[in-house]
Amino acid sequence: MGERELLVLGLLKTQSQHGYQINDFIERNLGRVSDMKKSTAYLLLKKLNQSGYVGVSIEQDGNRPPKQVYSITPAGEAKFLELLREALNQFDDVTPSGDIGLMYIDYLPRDEAIRFLQERVEKVEALLAVYANAPKHGFGVGVDLSIRHRVVLLKTERDWLKQCVEQLPK
Amino acid sequence: MGERELLVLGLLKTQSQHGYQINDFIERNLGRVSDMKKSTAYLLLKKLNQSGYVGVSIEQDGNRPPKQVYSITPAGEAKFLELLREALNQFDDVTPSGDIGLMYIDYLPRDEAIRFLQERVEKVEALLAVYANAPKHGFGVGVDLSIRHRVVLLKTERDWLKQCVEQLPK
DNA sequence: GGGCGCATGTAATGAGTTACATGATTGA
DNA sequence: TCAATCATGTAACTCATTACATGCGCCC
Known part of the structure; x- marks a missing residue:
């Protein structure tokens, strides 16, 4: 597991969110920090859910499409810290493509x-x-x-x- | 196709070589420019051969393991230039992991x-x-x-x- | 009526690595 | 005899992207 998971868990730490919301936030505010694609986020959320790091509940406003709202679990909080330390600890030699x-x-x-x-x-x-x-x-x-x-x-x-x-x- | 192929074709442009030789050269001389793994080179050579960009002939010294010696073809020379222009043309925004x-x-x-x-x-x-x-x-x-x-x-x-x-x- | 925003996903593909597996020769 | 060097490869896996697919609501 790597930085993508860390990013998503970190965003869920602030507040519970659904996939669209996360993608939207990244696009608007972190467009220059992350290049993660939308499908990737949806896939990741599902995977994190299966691993028990996030829980999910379904919400629906009127007749709008239902949302899968994800919340970080205690296991997820622990994982977040683990991934954070891992990310900060690693340093790859700069290998510029090109x-x-x-x-x-x-x-x-x-x-x-x-x-x-x-x-x-x-x-x-x-x-x-x-x-x-x-x-x-x-x-x-x-x-x-x-x-x-x-x-x-x-x-x-x-x-x-x-x-x-x-x-x-x- | 990308930089790995370009690297290999470029090395074959200088002289015909077998996989071990290429890996050895990269390790000794280009260790700081490329981090390509050995298996990858073998796989690449096979793929380039299947695509007609390199030809292959088998050599054997005495009882040593046989070598698959690869040579670049005219199609490979053309591909090399194409990949080179492509590589030089592209520029990705620096997205440092970490x-x-x-x-x-x-x-x-x-x-x-x-x-x-x-x-x-x-x-x-x-x-x-x-x-x-x-x-x-x-x-x-x-x-x-x-x-x-x-x-x-x-x-x-x-x-x-x-x-x-x-x-x-x- | 048409396009944008909301909302979610699947399937196929790509690129490359890791781990594994084999076996002969050569020199200390 | 034991390690290093020579020499090649396969299978499984990871990580992420691309392309595709769907469908409602809202506003002009």
Whole structure:
């Protein structure tokens, strides 16, 4: 079990919720921290329920589609802490995808190679602009730390890419 | 198809090789660029052969285990360029794993949280030391760029982690 | 009447890892 | 003789995504 489960359990810790609500919250508020897909959340909730980490009850407003409302159980609370410690404890060596391509970049004509790198720079700068314009939201310290993390990584990426262009042999 | 295939095709471009040789080369020289597992390489070679991107011939020295020696085909050369362009073209937003845990870090006692972060700093610094002591190898510009990439990312990580410690509310 | 929001899911697929299994040669 | 190196592979599993499928209510 990993981070997806941790994320969901953490959201249920705050309050009982149904799948749609969780997905909605992630999309609106954590879109830049998690890329979990909606089906994944539904599957996860079912799995967590089967494992006894969350309980479920069905609610219905009028004739609307029924909701499966999930609540965290004591076992789930314990699991949350376990997963949290596990997540904080692990540290993987940064293995950026995209570097294999770079390894072979001299198989391309120099100007094509440069064009690719410059396009990457533009993409990075576009993302940085998004983060710069993003509104502040105060869901605990963690989210803000995480956003700042991305920003510094993106800046590093941008500078490194620019260096790459310069170091390409003529 | 992705980077694993690109990596293997690129190695076969240089010379025909068997699986063990490829795995050995990756382990010795690209251990810091790729984390591909050995079984994966064997599986990939078979798959690439079935797709017509590499040909195979069997060699045997004396009574040693027979080797499946793979060579890249013209179709494979074309595929290599296609995958290379694809790899260089794509750029994913950096989504560091480990940030979900960070998001919930205030659910832990402050001193435990700090200990986790400091351990991460140490791990990062250990890795940096490895890279600093690593011997230079001159397999094209690409590998060196890739190593430099990791180094700058790790330094960014280290600085960011130190900031995190400071920003943890008291 | 048509599109968006609400609400939930299943089936197939993909990518890769882990664990397992085998067996000969070579050098200390 | 015992460990390391050479050499290859399969089966089961994990994790998550994609594509598909459904259907009501509400507002314009």
